[in-house]
Amino acid sequence: MTLSTQTRRWLWVAAAVTGFGMAALGAYFLHIGLERSNQVAGVIGPFLAIIGIALSVYSILQARQQGGGAPRIQQSQRSGNNSVNIQSGNDVNIGDNNRLNGN
Incomplete structure (x- = not known):
């Protein structure tokens, strides 16, 4: 995650x-005593x-609201000219555009 210059400031x-x-x-506290x-x-x-709890909530x-949550896991692997293994969410592509669990 990259923060903008204004956010960093x-x-x-x-x-x-x-x-x-x-x-x-x-x-x-030092001045008034223990x-x-x-x-x-x-x-x-x-x-x-109370302020800390309110900020946490x-x-x-x-x-x-921003759709935060666990990041999507993506894995890409190539071996050979026609073999591509991409794992991301619902689709798995094997070979020449063969799909499992997709359209």
């Missing part, structure tokens, strides 16, 4: 923002878990 921006956010949160940071993390954690729904 957005992924880098998202990774940078996430990294800076985690560093800022760590500095904040007990208070434990309380804050106990409040923030469930909300982040959204990702699954997007993959289903």
Whole structure:
């Protein structure tokens, strides 16, 4: 799968923002102390878990709409002038256009 330049740019921006956010949160926790940071993390954690679940469900729904799933298996093999063995989904071609499981 090849990503477009714009998609790569957005992924880098998202990774940078996430990294800076985690560093800022760590500095904040260091500043307020262990007990208070434990309380804050106990409040923030469930909300982040809900956001993570929502993003997972959204990702699954997007993959289903785009027809995502197991990739089609394709195999091509040649030996000789008239012998072609192609396996892809439903059709198998053997020799001079002889078909099995196809039209």
